[in-house]
Amino acid sequence: MVKDTEYYDILGIQPEATSTEIKKAYRRKAMQTHPDKHPDDPDAQRKFQEVGEAYQVLSDESLRKRYDEFGKDDAVPQQGFEDANEYFSAIFGGDGFKDWIGEFSLFKELSEATEKMNEEENGTTTDETDMMKHDGEKKSDSSSSKKMTKEQRQKLLEMEQKRREDMMKQVDELAIKLNEKVDQYILALNGNHLDEFTRKLDQEIEDLKLESFGLELLYLIARVYKTKANNFIMSKKTFGFSKVFTGTRDNARTVKSAYNLLSTGLEAQKTMEQMSKVNPDELDQYERAKFESNMAGKALGVMWAMSKFELERKLKEVCNKILNDKSASKKERLAKAKAMLFIAEKFSKARRSPEEAEEARVFEELILGAQEKQNKKHSVL
Known part of the structure; x- marks a missing residue:
């Protein structure tokens, strides 16, 4: 017997569910309640958060044991519950393959590339502003502003060297x-x-x-x-x-x-x-x-x-x-x-x-x- 079945009920499973069944249930419920699929529902985010919290507890062996024995109040993660949207992106982002393939950089690469592009855009804007102040007008030919500086080339070389070192470290592990x-x-x-x-x-x-x-x-x-x-x-x-x-x-x-x-x-x-x-x-x-x-x-x-x-x-x-x-x-x-x-x-x-x-x-x-x-x-x- 378990003290509380609320989290199991949210995911639509029985207290005897296996870890795989819990994972499948979260996947299904997360898709059903995702706010992007319910833009007109003001309670969509709350429902999605509840599904995420239920899975965060039931997917953790020690937290699930405490939940079964004492209920919700005694089964809160030490760092608190993660944001449902961030947890959603991370939980099925390839981490399960870590022992087989190391760090799966599919979404990490996208995030870093986006940040890099934002930095470059900000840098270009600043350069153009300085040029306008110096010349009194923006130059019609902006090709020179697109050329990489010595510092940028050095930074890219350092990033590539670090990437290779990280790769070899992963290979060894x-x-x-x-x-x-x-x-x-x-x-x-x-x-x-x-x-x-x-x-x-x-x-x-x-x-x-x-x-x-x-x-x-x-x-x-x-x-x-x-x-x-x-x-x-x-x-x-x-x-x-x-x-x-x-x-x-x-x-x-x-x-x-x-x-x-x-x-x-x-x-x-x-x-x-x-x-x-x-x-x-x-x-x-x-x-x-x-x-x-x-x-x-x-x-x-x-x-x-x-x-x-x-x-x-x-x-x-x-x-x-x-x-x-x-x-x-x-x-x-x-x-x-x-x-x-x-x-x-x-x-x-x-x-x-x-x-x-x-x-x-x-x-x-x-x-x-x-x-x-x-x-x-x-x-x-």
Whole structure:
């Protein structure tokens, strides 16, 4: 028996619900009550906040235990409840994949890029004002104001150096975590309890596919693991000769990925230019909803393509670090490669129901909308 069922009732679940069921319920209720879907309801924000608070408590094992035993008043997070909109953006923003891919920078990159653009716009405005004071009028040719200064170039170089250092740090950390999972598989296989390992992995996959771009991330990880593991196994069977072929093939795929990224960006830019000529206020409710959905989809597509390109490079380095580790014997590394193939096979079989697929699409668009609002909020501060 639980002392209070209010939070369970808000999410529409039973007190015996599993962590995955709680997560699914929050996803569904968050979409149903999101203020963007109820612009004429003055209570929309309150209802959305209640859903967020319920999930913040029930998704935390210790808080849920206190809630079940003592009720709401004794189950308040130490730092207080987070703002529902910020929590909404963060909770399914890819954090569940952190042990597999490190920091997923999809929305982080967008936020930093927005802040950078705002800084540059402010800097240009200031420069133009100074020019007007000095010359008495704004120069018709503003190309000189767009050139990067020595300080700006230095700052960009420092940012790129830091990005590379952060990347290598993540590679080291992810290699340790993947090695642990691989060793768990090998122990389970040798100890005849592979069913237990598989059951835990299947449960993790069920949780991961609920994340933003969860299915796409699972497939991306599977593709990299499968490619790197098969290449390693083949190279050992052919005494390393196959590396010439597989290396060339991998390089070709990298070039293709870069080309696809460029194509996606150009296509999105063209679409945005066309859509910028449209005045949303002149559209009816249906046309405006379609317009906004198209805008959100294009923006998500560009961000996803950029993040995927960087992520593939990171995961390949992680696999290389494990499979090329000379401190492990050839036999041990072959076993690790086979473990990667097992994980890749499980990840590649993950599926969403039609209902889950539609929920994922709507949820990702709502997350993008919430993130854009947050960016605007930061740019004002």
